[in-house]
Amino acid sequence: MGGATAALDYDAELMLRVKAGDGASFALLLKKHRAAVVHFLYRMVRSQAVAEELAQEAFLRVYRSRGAYEPTARFTTWLFRIATHLALNWLRDGKNERGQESLDQRDSGMPARQAADGRESVEQWMVRESRFEEVRRAVAALPANQRAAVLMHKYEEMEYSQIAKVLHCTESAVKSLLFRAYETLRARLAHMA
């Protein structure tokens, strides 16, 4: 937790420098959080192109809001609140069908390159890809707010309190979201043990 506090202070300090007109501090924040935001959005919308577009919008909004920034919460809470809001809006607007196509195109290329390198056989790659696809489908089948909670809990290692702030709900509500989501995932993925 001490590290998290130090990170909080550092991010907030950088953002305050951005507020004062320091572009280099924005570059540092971007470098530090770019991958986490894009990966979170990718797992939310299942499209790399859409995830990067939404992540750009999220960072753009951070930059736009620099003048009004006050370090009342963790920088990452604010950043993920923006990113989650964009992802939920995108999913709500029903744009995910088009994104699905680009996801499939992008994902099918990566393991194929690895298989071609000779590190794993085509059969091994197909088995692995099939398992990943099952995971992706299981997560995608979750309601959007449960999916967001699981992704922040699992991949960003956020505490319940921080997820609650991102999702604008109580810690108790976050626990309910996570318990229901993991229950669904256990039912669908337990056989993969």
Next chain:
Amino acid sequence: MSHNGCREETELLLEYAAGGLDAAGRVAVERHMEECGRCRDFVAGQRAVEAALDGWEAPPVSADFDRRLYARIEREASWLNWLSWPLSPEVIRRGLPVVAAAGLVLAAFLVMNCSEPAPLAPPAAARQVEPLGPDQVETALQDMEMLREFSGLVRPDPAM
């Protein structure tokens, strides 16, 4: 560790499956699981989920992500600069005297035009009266005198 299926217990098992408990917590859960098949199954299932999720890697971020973002910021900044140009301090500092002078000239023009009253239109009757010259007046008086004389001739004065 009790076993009443409450939320706290589930939360503890989730933390244990994710490897998030301290040593004392781990020992307590493991001791409980030795006797509880239901919790063992729960943890096994949750660990399977954790392992499956661990394997889901996200693709790397595009190399030109930052360049595209900065291009958007640049576009937005230039657009905002263009919009806010009339309000910029430099423009205000240089343009204010010119605008003030132009405003004064305009105000003076308006005041001058408004202070001179527009001529009133004369009444219709007045417009029909034409001024008479002295000769015409004299002729008219002579005509009246002549008429009076004629009247005296036609109706003689009873006093006479």
